[in-house]
Amino acid sequence: RKEVEQDPGPFNVPEGATVAFNCTYSNSASQSFFWYRQDCRKEPKLLMSVYSSGNEDGRFTAQLNRASQYISLLIRDSKLSDSATYLCVVIPSSSGGSYIPTFGRGTSLIVHP
């Protein structure tokens, strides 16, 4: 089983739709979780952190379920500009003092008019 798994999609939704992505992780000792956004042929950029209590940033809501070992990203009122690949990132606890982010393969979102 891969450390971090995501449905690659693509998720094809109309403008204004609500869409949700999940990401599962295998290491129960994982400490930190993030969502990154990557536009076509560009570098990944941090979208938001994910906290156990859940967090919201405008139209974006991220949640963590430690018991089931998954994180989610909800996008409300989708815009054309939301079209991108969304990468789930997990950082395990580390005995060596270095924290190496592990990336999922990403979920592709296409928002159409």
Place this chain on the structure above:
Amino acid sequence: DAGVTQSPTHLIKTRGQQVTLRCSPKSGHDTVSWYQQALGQGPQFIFQYYEEEERQRGNFPDRFSGHQFPNYSSELNVNALLLGDSALYLCASSLSRDNYGYTFGSGTRLTVV
């Protein structure tokens, strides 16, 4: 405040050749991580450098080596190139032990023919 800069942006090499990619971290960052991203996949961790030493390494062969200089900049070297080494190579800088401060460069797209 310059972000992470990588050079070159694109590169075409022949099988068996050697290549050196360069990365200058974001101002104030002291840690550099290198990732390989194949088409349609998430970034895969190659190694991380801190205080001019390789601190952690992913599942990559010894053909992949690196270096960090006193000014925190870094190089990634790949020897005996294979067709499968064709990918986007991303450099990410951070402040040591900071889980939240990963900043990516725009990458070097390497094509091996």
